Structure formats: C-alpha cells, structure tokens
Amino acid sequence: MDLERAQFLQFLFSGVTVGATYALAALGFTLIYNASHVINFAQGEFIMLGGMLSVFFSQAGLPMPLALGLAIAVPALVGMALEKLAIEPVMGAETVTLIIITIGASLVIRGLVQVWLGKGTFSLPAFSGEKPILFLGATLMPQSLWVLGVSALVVLALGYFFKYTLYGKAMLATSYNRGAAQLVGIHTGGVLLVSFALSASVGALGGVLLTPITLTSYDTGILLGLKGFVGAVVGGLGNGLGAVIGGLLVGVMEAMGAGYISSAYKDAIPFILILFILFFLPRGILGGQSTDRV
Amino acid sequence: MALLEVDRLSIHFGGVKAVDDVSFSLDAGTVYAVIGPNGAGKTTLFNLITGLYQPTSGDIRLDGISITGMAPHRLAMLGIARTFQNLQICINMDALENVMVGAHLRLDRNVFKSALHWPGITRRDRALREECSALMCSVGLEHYIGARADSMPYGALKRLEIARALALQPRILFLDEPAAGLNATETLEIDRLVRRVADTGVTIVLVEHDMKMVKNLSDRILVLDYGKKLAEGSAQEVLDNPEVIAAYLGTSV
Amino acid sequence: MHLAKYRALALLSLLLLVLPWLLPNSFYVDLVIRMLINCVIVLGLNLLIGFAGQISLGHAGFVGIGAYASAVLPSHFGWHPAAAIGAGALITGVLAALIARPIFQLKGHYLAMATLGLGIIIAMVLRNEAGLTGGPDGMAVVPLELFGLPLSSDRQWYAVVATLLVLSVWLCENLMDSPFGRALRALHGSEPASQVAGVNVVRYKISIFVLSAMFASLMGSVTALYVGFVTPSLADFFHSIELVTMVVVGGMASIYGSLLGAVVLTALPQALTRFEGWETVAFGAILMASMVFMPRGLVPSLHAWWSQRRAPSNPQQAVS
Numbered sequence: 004m005d006l007e008r009a010q011f012l013q014f015l016f017s018g019v020t021v022g023a024t025y026a027l028a029a030l031g032f033t034l035i036y037n038a039s040h041v042i043n044f045a046q047g048e049f050i051m052l053g054g055m056l057s058v059f060f061s062q063a064g065l066p067m068p069l070a071l072g073l074a075i076a077v078p079a080l081v082g083m084a085l086e087k088l089a090i091e092p093v094m095g096a097e098t099v100t101l102i103i104i105t106i107g108a109s110l111v112i113r114g115l116v117q118v119w120l121g122k123g124t125f126s127l128p129a130f131s132g133e134k135p136i137l138f139l140g141a142t143l144m145p146q147s148l149w150v151l152g153v154s155a156l157v158v159l160a161l162g163y164f165f166k167y168t169l170y171g172k173a174m175l176a177t178s179y180n181r182g183a184a185q186l187v188g189i190h191t192g193g194v195l196l197v198s199f200a201l202s203a204s205v206g207a208l209g210g211v212l213l214t215p216i217t218l219t220s221y222d223t224g225i226l227l228g229l230k231g232f233v234g235a236v237v238g239g240l241g242n243g244l245g246a247v248i249g250g251l252l253v254g255v256m257e258a259m260g261a262g263y264i265s266s267a268y269k270d271a272i273p274f275i276l277i278l279f280i281l282f283f284l285p286r287g288i289l290g291g292q293s294t295d296r297v
Numbered sequence: 298m299a300l301l302e303v304d305r306l307s308i309h310f311g312g313v314k315a316v317d318d319v320s321f322s323l324d325a326g327t328v329y330a331v332i333g334p335n336g337a338g339k340t341t342l343f344n345l346i347t348g349l350y351q352p353t354s355g356d357i358r359l360d361g362i363s364i365t366g367m368a369p370h371r372l373a374m375l376g377i378a379r380t381f382q383n384l385q386i387c388i389n390m391d392a393l394e395n396v397m398v399g400a401h402l403r404l405d406r407n408v409f410k411s412a413l414h415w416p417g418i419t420r421r422d423r424a425l426r427e428e429c430s431a432l433m434c435s436v437g438l439e440h441y442i443g444a445r446a447d448s449m450p451y452g453a454l455k456r457l458e459i460a461r462a463l464a465l466q467p468r469i470l471f472l473d474e475p476a477a478g479l480n481a482t483e484t485l486e487i488d489r490l491v492r493r494v495a496d497t498g499v500t501i502v503l504v505e506h507d508m509k510m511v512k513n514l515s516d517r518i519l520v521l522d523y524g525k526k527l528a529e530g531s532a533q534e535v536l537d538n539p540e541v542i543a544a545y546l547g548t549s550v
Numbered sequence: 551m552h553l554a555k556y557r558a559l560a561l562l563s564l565l566l567l568v569l570p571w572l573l574p575n576s577f578y579v580d581l582v583i584r585m586l587i588n589c590v591i592v593l594g595l596n597l598l599i600g601f602a603g604q605i606s607l608g609h610a611g612f613v614g615i616g617a618y619a620s621a622v623l624p625s626h627f628g629w630h631p632a633a634a635i636g637a638g639a640l641i642t643g644v645l646a647a648l649i650a651r652p653i654f655q656l657k658g659h660y661l662a663m664a665t666l667g668l669g670i671i672i673a674m675v676l677r678n679e680a681g682l683t684g685g686p687d688g689m690a691v692v693p694l695e696l697f698g699l700p701l702s703s704d705r706q707w708y709a710v711v712a713t714l715l716v717l718s719v720w721l722c723e724n725l726m727d728s729p730f731g732r733a734l735r736a737l738h739g740s741e742p743a744s745q746v747a748g749v750n751v752v753r754y755k756i757s758i759f760v761l762s763a764m765f766a767s768l769m770g771s772v773t774a775l776y777v778g779f780v781t782p783s784l785a786d787f788f789h790s791i792e793l794v795t796m797v798v799v800g801g802m803a804s805i806y807g808s809l810l811g812a813v814v815l816t817a818l819p820q821a822l823t824r825f826e827g828w829e830t831v832a833f834g835a836i837l838m839a840s841m842v843f844m845p846r847g848l849v850p851s852l853h854a855w856w857s858q859r860r861a862p863s864n865p866q867q868a869v870s
Contacts, residue, residue: 042659092842098658099605103798104841106791110834118827221827225787229670232663240659267678274667281664282652347746373748387739389803390732395743397729398736402748404729408757411728412721418728458743465747
C-alpha cells in the first residue's frame, strides 16, 4: 500500500515540477496571444535559450546570479527582436502566414544556437544542492522546490501586475480591443513589444529552473514549447489562470502516463491529450463559448 | 399554404435573447421586408433561417416541412439563397467564378470525374460560364466579366453577391442590407434590380434600412426590436404605427 | 481555352524527357529523383494548404506511413511490395478520413495544432515500435519487381517518378479547373458564401485532406522502395515543416509553384549538407522572408508582377 502511494506521489511530484515549466510556457503563449492574436510557435525556443544561455554564461566564468539574470534578459531582447522582425511586418495577415512566420523564427533561433553552441547536452548545478528531500514517502529534489516556488511567485507577480498596476491594465485593455486602447492613449505598439519581452523572459526563466533537472540542448525547445501550447489550449486559450492549470495538468498527466502506462510514449501523451481536448472541449477548461459573427 | 413559416423562433447567446419568440409566415412570390433598429436581431434571424445558427427553440418550415437546424448547404438544395450584410466574396477568385460558385449544385462535382477530365464536365462548365456572364450583365456588371474580385469596387461587389445568389436559381432569396453603403443612385439601381427579380416570381425577404426602398418594394413588413416582433403588416400599417416610430426615433420625454 | 492549361504540362513533359541526357552523373539523377518525389508530395499538400486554405503541420506523418507500409508488410508479413503500396495508401486514407471529421471542425491555430499532434504521434509510433519498424535506426526495404524485372537502376526509377509527376500534375490541373476545384477555392475565399451556395464545406475539407494524405503516402512508399531503407525521420516534425515551406515558398494555390518550391528546397539541403545548423537557419530565414515579402509564394508573386508590367488595364469604371 505504502509503496503504491509513494510511487503515485513520486509521479505526482515529477509531473508537477515539469508541469510548472509547461505552465510558464503556457503563460508565455497566453501573453502573446492576448496581445496580438498570434500563436508564437517560437515560444519553446525561449525556454531553450534560458537553459542554454545559463550554461554558457556560467561556464564563461560569470557569477551564477549574473549568469542566470542574463539568461533571462537576453531572451527578452530576442523576443522583442522577434516582434519587430516577424510579427509587425505581417500584422493582420492570414493565420497560416502568422503560424509559418513564427515557425520560421523558431528555426532561425534554434539553428543559430546549434551553430554557436553545438549539439551537445548540458547541465547546470542544482541551485541548492542535490540532497533529496523525503516527503510523504516520496523523494523530492530541492531543485523541484525551486521550480515550483519561483513559478508560483512569477504567476502571482503577473496576476498582481495585470490586476493592480496601470500598465498591466493597459496591456489587458489592448488585448480586449486594440483600437479602443489606442483611442484612450495607450501605446499599443509598446504593449506588444513588452508582451513579447515578458513572454520570452517567463519562458526563459522556466528553462533556467528546469535545466538542473532535465538538462538542456539546442533542440529541447520544440517539445517544451509544444507541450506549453497544449497546456494553454487545455486551460482555454487566452486565459492566464487556465494556462497555469493547463500546464500543470499536462505535466502531471505526462508523468502519470509515463509511470503507469508506457515511458516510451511519454512525449505523445500531451498530443493525445490535446487531440482529445480539441475534439470535445475546443474552448478548453476555462474557455467560454463563442460563435462567429457573419 | 404559406411558403415559409417561422414558428416561435428564439436564440439565446448566453444571457442575450438575440431573437425572442418570433413568428411569421410568407407566401410565395411576395416581397417581405424585415426592419428594425440596429441590433434588433434581423441578421440573426436570417442566420437562423439560412442554417448558419442553430435556434434555441422554435421551428422553421418550408412548404410545411421542418427545416430547423438544417445545414446551409442542404438549404441551398431546397432553393434558399442569401446575400450577406458584411460582404462574403471570394476575393481570391475571379468575379465570374464567384457567380459560378452560386450554381455549384447544378454541376457534376464528382472528384474522380473531375480529376480524369471527363468530357461532359468541361462542356457543361463552359455552358455555365456563358450563363453566368449573362447573369452578370442582368445585374449591371457587364464591365466586370473578366475582372478579378479583388479589383472591384464595393457597389459592384454588392451586386456580385446578388448575382451569385441568383445563380442558384432560388425559390426564396434573402437579401441582407443590399443597399448598405451605397449612394442614392446605386440604391435606386438595387431597388430596380430587386423589383426585376421579384417580378420573375422569386420570393424575396429583405433586410433594409432605406425606408423608401422598403416602402417601394415590400408587400408585407415585419418589424423587430430587441429580438421581439414589434409589428407586422402592410407598409402603410407598419410605418404609421407609433410604436414602430418610437423604436426608431425614440419618444419625446 | 481549356487546352491552354495543358501547354505548361506539355513543356514539363518535354523537359522531363530530355533531362536525363543533360545530367552529368548519377548523383544528379538521384537528386532529381528526390526532387520529383517531393514535387508530388508538395502538389498534394498545396491542394490542401494553397487551394483549400487549410493547414497541415504533420503531413510527413503520412509519408512515413506509406514508407513503412512498404517496408514492414513485405518484410514481416510476406506481402508483395506492390500490394504494400496500396495498403499504405489505404491505411493513410482511412486514418485521414477518421481524423479529418473532428479536426476540420477546428480552424486556424487549433487546426494547426491538431495536425501537428497527429504527425508527432505517428512519428513516435514509428520510432518506438522497434519490433515492427526497426526503431530509430530504421529498417531495410524489400525491392519492388515490376513484371518480373527488379526496379533498381536510377534510370528506371527516374522514368517511374517522372511519369507519376506528369500524371499528378494532369490530375491536379483537371481537378482545380472543375466545379470541385472551384468549390475548394471558394471554401478558401469565404466559407459562409460557399456554404450557402450549397458546398458541403466539411465534406470538401475531408476529401481534400484525404487526397493530399494519399499523395504523401504513395510517395512515401516510392521513397522507401527507391532508397531501399526507411528511418523514422521521414515522418518527423522538421520534414513536415520542410514540406510546408516548399508549398509556401513556391506558391500557394499554384501547381507549378509547388513544383518550383519542391525543386529549390530539395536542392538547398544538398548545398548546405555540411552546415547542419545553417540549414535550419536558412530554412527559417526563407520562411520568414517569404511571408513578409511574398506571402503568396514565388510563382504567384512573379505572375502578378509580370501582369502589372504588361498592361495595367483596370476595368474600374464608375458604376452608373
């Protein structure tokens, strides 16, 4: 009995840990989708950049806090460049065009990292050591606590930002109705830029936190990003809270599936989940109903 | 028996009753206008009858047979055609092809025959091309027969939609604000065009804001306000009705 | 008037007939064969993306199914390779039909995600079922014999693939120039308009999805038989993106655009073969640049530019 419970908890912990990264990725998608109605297929590359850059900067001799800080700040700049070079020029284009251009951007980012840093797999030392913590019969890595803790802080901070600060409300206003927001004096171009920067840093942060556990390489972005997108859709595209719940759900289901059914198909589980959701609950768990106006 | 009967039709979007318990019927060969202030539910009513929305409750009958909830393409098979308030033109195609789409159901659409270039298909396609060109002329678009849809002005596109709807050879034609955005001269021409179509025996249901046009064309008028039926009758009865006037202009306090 | 559309096809056939004599060595013949295979796949994909205005980010999955059907069925179950090709196409068709109905209720990004998910799942199955498929390392393919003669020389394969291409172009030209094709393009232009004109939009989307999937499966089988070996990378995400890039760059809704896109973007990895990372960057940059500067693709943009130059006659006249 105890062994079963311990095993269940083990899967739960690892699921929630990786789910926290998916939640951050999902938040990133939501931020950009709300600001521009674009699904940024390059979101996963920001996560990858966070991981790879933290390794690069720390190996270059920089003190860890600085290395990590840069690993979050540089992707923010990349995000802004993405907005300027890929999104602005095609604003208002067909969905297919937008999807393809962000895919193109993700290829460019990934390719450049591959050229610059190679195809190797890298790791970061855990932030506070490797000694596992015993909890309710299962082991928890200290790094997991970092992931969960920092992610929770970020989610709360973003929630506060959007609800109580003027700029946050301005961003929300832009997402509801860009024209109206412009008319009341909100600089919507700036809002778009900020949302990309924010989305990139949030994603990169997730990548930084996760690297000590799951390692990083030039191509981790694809799956992480896609799973984050699954989380965003599961929770209801455009809904911040939904994104977090969705991301966690995806992580947990993946871990449970890998543990109880088959670890070979672990990566397929989020996609089976999204097909399921798209067919039966296309607006997601927290999404509402909507009809096309003709 | 009436051609079309609408029986206590309603649709709710969340808390909003866009169409609320509306009933009316219309006879073949007549021109029936639906008027009302903006947001009264006129286009929603059209979308319900033409299958683009599913009603929450109520029934729609064509020749006595219920057509509630039928998909738009099946309603097209029954002879129902419509135009859209916000133009729905296939901008990626030629003007003529847009019209030919309207006649879609009259042609052989079999995939295999098409792919293998079955002899009849091309011949009939060319015949249709001729017919649709004539149709374009009859709505006043003879200058645009060779044109691409994306090069045509707004007024011409409004007529193109009507041509496309006519290509279906419909029994009932639903026109959603055919004169919207047109100047006085263009409106007059649409007026004459609709009259010509009605004279060929097609039943017409018309949403319009231009009251002169409505008075000229309609045999009967339905007035909607906030999704509910406000009044129904001949042009004279309806347009002199104080409630109708109040709905449009407000009351003096 | 309808004979004019066959003019380009005649030129293409002529070119294909003459080409083998112009190619210096078997390396180039092999390259051209690969180009022609991609041409057919992209032709089918363009029907879906360019003409019908839908999207598929997992099309390589169908290529993989066709390829592995040709590998697995003869090797493990003793099927004749020709029957395996048919089986692959049938399996793909059925799968596409089953998944299309729920998928095409979705639009835009949701549709893209669903097709993406499908492709990834297929690739994963091919990679994981090592007992059947040989796993990540792939497996060898039993060669095909046509009328008792083994199909093995480059020239023979060239003839087969070139014939398939000409046939495919002919079929597509006919299809797009017919009521079916017009309905498809109308669907892309405006779904509500086509619906009220009597087009069963859902059924059309499913049909074209199944058709393009079967094109892909067929050429997957051809690839397997030609190369003699299959690996799961045939079905992976990057291959799906390569295919979409060929459609988008060459020309959406343009038959010859598809061919151009396939030819150019099959040659590109060859040129960059030692620069793997740069290949990715190049693909990405091409995609981005295309979308910004030539959103309709090379051939339609060139065509538009050419028509503008010749005689900017405008039928615009005051509507009196």
